Amino acid sequence: MAKHATPLLDQLQSGPWPSFVSDIKEEAERRHKNEKNVEYQVPVDVCDDLLGILELSYKDGTTHWKHGGIVGVFGYGGGVIGRYCDQPQMFPGVAHFHTVRVAQPSGMYYTSEYLRQLCDLWEMRGSGLTNMHGATGDIVLLGTTTPQLEEIFYELTHNMNTDLGGSGSNLRTPAACLGESRCEWACYDAQELCHQMTNEYQDELHRPAFPYKFKFKFDGCPNGCVASIARSDMSFIGTWRDEIRIDQEAVAAYVGGEIQPNGGAHAGKDWGAFDIEKEVIDLCPTECMWMEDGKLKINDRECTRCMHCLNVMPRALRIGNDRGLSILVGAKAPILDGAQMGSLLVPFIKVEEPYDEIKEIIEGIWEWWMEEGKNRERLGELIKRQGLAKAIAAVGLTPVPQHVMEPRHNPYIFWKEEDVEGGWDRDIADYRKHHQR
Amino acid sequence: MAFISTGYDPSKPMEGRITDIGPRHFEEFYPPVIKKNKGQWAYHEICEAGILMHKAKGGDEVYTVRCGGARLISVTLLREVCDIADKYCGGYVRWTTRNNVEFMVDTLAKAKELKADLNSRKFAGGSFKFPVGGTGAGITNIVHTQGWVHCHTPATDASGTVKVAMDELFEHFTKMDLPAPVRVSMACCLNMCGAVHCSDIAILGYHRKPPIIDNKVLDNICEIPLAVAACPTGAIRPTKTEHEGKTVNTVAIKQDRCMFCGNCYTMCPALPLSDKEGDGLVIMAGGKISNRISRPKFSKVVVAFIPNEPPRWPTLAKVLRQIVTAYAAEANKYERLGDWAERIGWERFFEKTGLEFTSHLIDDFRDPAYYTWRQTTQFKW
Ligand code: HEM
Numbered sequence: 135m136a137k138h139a140t141p142l143l144d145q146l147q148s149g150p151w152p153s154f155v156s157d158i159k160e161e162a163e164r165r166h167k168n169e170k171n172v173e174y175q176v177p178v179d180v181c182d183d184l185l186g187i188l189e190l191s192y193k194d195g196t197t198h199w200k201h202g203g204i205v206g207v208f209g210y211g212g213g214v215i216g217r218y219c220d221q222p223q224m225f226p227g228v229a230h231f232h233t234v235r236v237a238q239p240s241g242m243y244y245t246s247e248y249l250r251q252l253c254d255l256w257e258m259r260g261s262g263l264t265n266m267h268g269a270t271g272d273i274v275l276l277g278t279t280t281p282q283l284e285e286i287f288y289e290l291t292h293n294m295n296t297d298l299g300g301s302g303s304n305l306r307t308p309a310a311c312l313g314e315s316r317c318e319w320a321c322y323d324a325q326e327l328c329h330q331m332t333n334e335y336q337d338e339l340h341r342p343a344f345p346y347k348f349k350f351k352f353d354g355c356p357n358g359c360v361a362s363i364a365r366s367d368m369s370f371i372g373t374w375r376d377e378i379r380i381d382q383e384a385v386a387a388y389v390g391g392e393i394q395p396n397g398g399a400h401a402g403k404d405w406g407a408f409d410i411e412k413e414v415i416d417l418c419p420t421e422c423m424w425m426e427d428g429k430l431k432i433n434d435r436e437c438t439r440c441m442h443c444l445n446v447m448p449r450a451l452r453i454g455n456d457r458g459l460s461i462l463v464g465a466k467a468p469i470l471d472g473a474q475m476g477s478l479l480v481p482f483i484k485v486e487e488p489y490d491e492i493k494e495i496i497e498g499i500w501e502w503w504m505e506e507g508k509n510r511e512r513l514g515e516l517i518k519r520q521g522l523a524k525a526i527a528a529v530g531l532t533p534v535p536q537h538v539m540e541p542r543h544n545p546y547i548f549w550k551e552e553d554v555e556g557g558w559d560r561d562i563a564d565y566r567k568h569h570q571r
Numbered sequence: 572m573a574f575i576s577t578g579y580d581p582s583k584p585m586e587g588r589i590t591d592i593g594p595r596h597f598e599e600f601y602p603p604v605i606k607k608n609k610g611q612w613a614y615h616e617i618c619e620a621g622i623l624m625h626k627a628k629g630g631d632e633v634y635t636v637r638c639g640g641a642r643l644i645s646v647t648l649l650r651e652v653c654d655i656a657d658k659y660c661g662g663y664v665r666w667t668t669r670n671n672v673e674f675m676v677d678t679l680a681k682a683k684e685l686k687a688d689l690n691s692r693k694f695a696g697g698s699f700k701f702p703v704g705g706t707g708a709g710i711t712n713i714v715h716t717q718g719w720v721h722c723h724t725p726a727t728d729a730s731g732t733v734k735v736a737m738d739e740l741f742e743h744f745t746k747m748d749l750p751a752p753v754r755v756s757m758a759c760c761l762n763m764c765g766a767v768h769c770s771d772i773a774i775l776g777y778h779r780k781p782p783i784i785d786n787k788v789l790d791n792i793c794e795i796p797l798a799v800a801a802c803p804t805g806a807i808r809p810t811k812t813e814h815e816g817k818t819v820n821t822v823a824i825k826q827d828r829c830m831f832c833g834n835c836y837t838m839c840p841a842l843p844l845s846d847k848e849g850d851g852l853v854i855m856a857g858g859k860i861s862n863r864i865s866r867p868k869f870s871k872v873v874v875a876f877i878p879n880e881p882p883r884w885p886t887l888a889k890v891l892r893q894i895v896t897a898y899a900a901e902a903n904k905y906e907r908l909g910d911w912a913e914r915i916g917w918e919r920f921f922e923k924t925g926l927e928f929t930s931h932l933i934d935d936f937r938d939p940a941y942y943t944w945r946q947t948t949q950f951k952w
């Protein structure tokens with residue numbers, strides 16, 4: 135018998151999509167049965183009370199969580215989100231319900247052995263409920279009490295060789311697409327670069343020293359599977375400088391209908407026979423492709439590497455060999471001056487161990503942001519306030535037309551004195567020699 | 572419930588302390604076929620909905636079975652994932668950015684067997700545990716935030732609205748029958764932890780009432796300068812007032828300047844703002860992340876407000892259906908929702924979807940607003 139009646143939540147058990155309500159309800163029951171005699175370190179009815187308080191929110195249309203209060207582990211400025219409910223008498227099991235962000239392995243591959251260790255830890259020391267994964271990419275362990283935090287941290291670091299993730303005004307847990315591990319379009323090893331940068335900047339991740347939060351994300355190619363261009367202050371997107379490699383036999387096989395276009399991604403509807411003119415050549419945004427004597431031609435100098443033709447014909451077209459990445463900076467959500475997408479800062483950079491060139495860019499940007507950024511000013515906002523040219527100067531690059539979509543719309547250029555011949559120091563008496571008042 | 576120590580001694584926190592080790596190295600978790608062929612993948616194809624085949628240059632094949640799930644998942648369900656990984660995949664499994672689970676096997680026959688197994692597992696409540704799909708030109712899992720399950724500023728629930736949305740759009744999860752992928756995201760307040768601003772369809776929680784000032788406690792629990800500084804629009808100023816016969820320090824809020832972000836409440840528990848009638852959803856559409864064909868673009872607000880209607884949010888479900896149905900019927904192959912809207916014109920988008928255009932959809936927020944108005948005589952009747 136459930137501790138709280140949940141008639142509203144129960145309506146979320148039906149329908150095909152996996153029901154979080156069913157999952158929590160079953161977990162609540164198993165917790166009470168406790169067949170494995172787990173020595174629970176948080177209340178046994180934590181899941182019941184979560185359902186209870188959620189049902190209350192469904193009834194009265196408002197949240198019942200108070201903001202956090204400062205909880206965490208010794209020496210770290212982030213990694214734990216403090217949470218208390220505002221009806222602790224009714225729902226004592228979730229009176230304290232802090233969340234622990236755990237650093238996920240880049241690319242989010244796991245072994246069952248590792249996951250079972252995590253399950254054992256969290257069943258005993260927490261609610262047994264998780265998010266796989268939080269929106270930042272961390273493993274989120276949802277709901278525990280303050281005395282458990284150090285114990286969980288100890289267990290993670292000593293027995294699972296795993297650290298907490300980031301929160302607060304610091305480097306947030308970086309994330310990458312699966313990249314070269316299973317994708318033919320990866321232009322660099324996104325997982326490895328993500329892992330290396332995460333470990334290089336552990337201090338920045340755990341100890342808030344920035345004006346505000348800062349995120350890295352790593353996409354292996356312009357398809358952008360981790361959405362770095364929209365959701366990271368510094369976005370690393372794989373690209374190439376030479377020619378798309380063409381396998382003309384495979385092109386012919388696509389044209390002849392032997393291979394399904396786009397890897398079969400459109401198989402659920404009859405779109406008719408594949409038409410390379412209509413589906414590839416006409417959709418190329420730079421109009422740099424054509425057919426000649428039954429062969430596909432690409433003017434690679436005009437190609438902007440949008441990925442469309444490669445996506446449609448993965449067996450015929452491959453990314454170039456001279457690979458690296460582009461760095462874009464300043465993406466952020468609309469708050470406060472409107473949403474920003476990342477703006478191109480570094481058109482191309484090679485990805486080579488020990489990644490010194492990339493680190494120089496990162497550190498150049500941080501130095502500028504920590505010097506000039508106001509409290510709670512995201513990098514993108516600083517760039518907007520001071521101009522992209524300042525960001526380019528901060529990392530010691532030369533401005534090129536690739537940095538902009540088009541040149542400025544106004545002539546209001548704030549010239550510097552040193553840029554103007556003869557300087558600004560002039561003598562009014564000299565001027566008056568030639569100009570009456 | 573006796574306290575059990577791991578060995579940590581609170582009186583000597585630094586003793587044996589391990590810090591700054593970061594995540595485990597991902598290579599420890601690679602299935603052998605992935606480890607062997609990393610960087611050597613030649614191409615992939617989608618064998619059927621939910622099954623991908625990646626072919627390596629050397630000839631190896633890996634078949635990936637992708638299934639959806641709630642991102643809120645219990646340890647028991649996680650252990651079931653482990654059991655499945657042990658039974659079929661040598662103990663290896665991975666998650667995608669969009670909360671899907673991927674199991675990798677070495678033949679198509681095994682992949683099909685696994686797909687059937689996954690599709691056969693259901694909760695006692697009736698829903699699938701591991702529905703297979705989420706590939707190709709369809710609708711995959713929704714990225715979302717915490718909502719009423721864990722946050723203090725949500726204007727709606729995240730898990731519930733996502734469940735409703737995926738139930739409504741489920742056919743497109745298991746079938747690849749749309750012109751292009753439709754990426755749906757959900758964030759439960761305008762802070763947009765989920766960064767929903769570049770999604771084909773975004774579901775966003777929004778408050779519509781400014782904070783209530785709790786003068787009984789504010790003076791005692793609020794660092795007033797922090798609350799003042801937290802307000803992005805400068806709507807808050809410090810002041811004094813009479814409360815129960817005493818003069819107390821408090822704040823005044825210029826209500827017509829409030830954008831309902833809840834940042835002041837984050838700083839000051841005496842400024843709650845959630846409200847049953849005030850809170851609800853905004854629907855945005857037409858954004859994208861990928862650079863494919865067109866540039867990445869922001870989502871646009873297409874429905875200014877939908878009331879919270881828990882537990883099944885019927886108006887939300889209806890609006891999602893309207894948008895996806897019109898798009899599926901009208902867009903060209905490979906055309907993303909936002910590209911379709913731009914080609915036909917947003918005036919046509921409202922006509923085709925049957926959504927109502929209202930004055931709230933004309934941007935008036937700071938500089939970027941101007942660029943959304945029409946500086947041309949070209950438009951459609
Ligand atoms: C003023 C602004 C913001 C405030 C006050 C805020 C506050 C919070 C809080 C309290 C949480 C914890 C939710 C919980 O687990 O209880 C959270 C989570 C999160 N926030 Fe924010 N946030 C803000 C802006 C942002 C922005 C702009 C982003 C990102 C762009 C962001 C990204 C995240 C992410 C990714 C999470 C994790 C969400 C999840 O996985 O459920 N936040 N935020």
Ligand code: SF4
Pocket residue numbers: 311312313314317318319320321353354355356357358359360
């Ligand atoms: S971003 Fe590119 S390289 Fe990475 S998984 Fe997606 S398509 Fe592959």
Ligand code: SF4
Pocket residue numbers: 417418419420421422423432436437438439440441442443444864
């Ligand atoms: S990648 Fe894009 S721009 Fe380049 S040739 Fe292919 S379709 Fe054209």
Ligand code: SF4
Pocket residue numbers: 716717718722723724725726758759760761762763764765
């Ligand atoms: S989007 Fe808003 S309500 Fe939702 S988790 Fe983030 S801060 Fe909390």
Ligand code: SF4
Pocket residue numbers: 781782801802803804805806807824828829830831832833834835836844
């Ligand atoms: S809700 Fe946001 S905009 Fe409104 S007063 Fe509070 S901080 Fe200011």
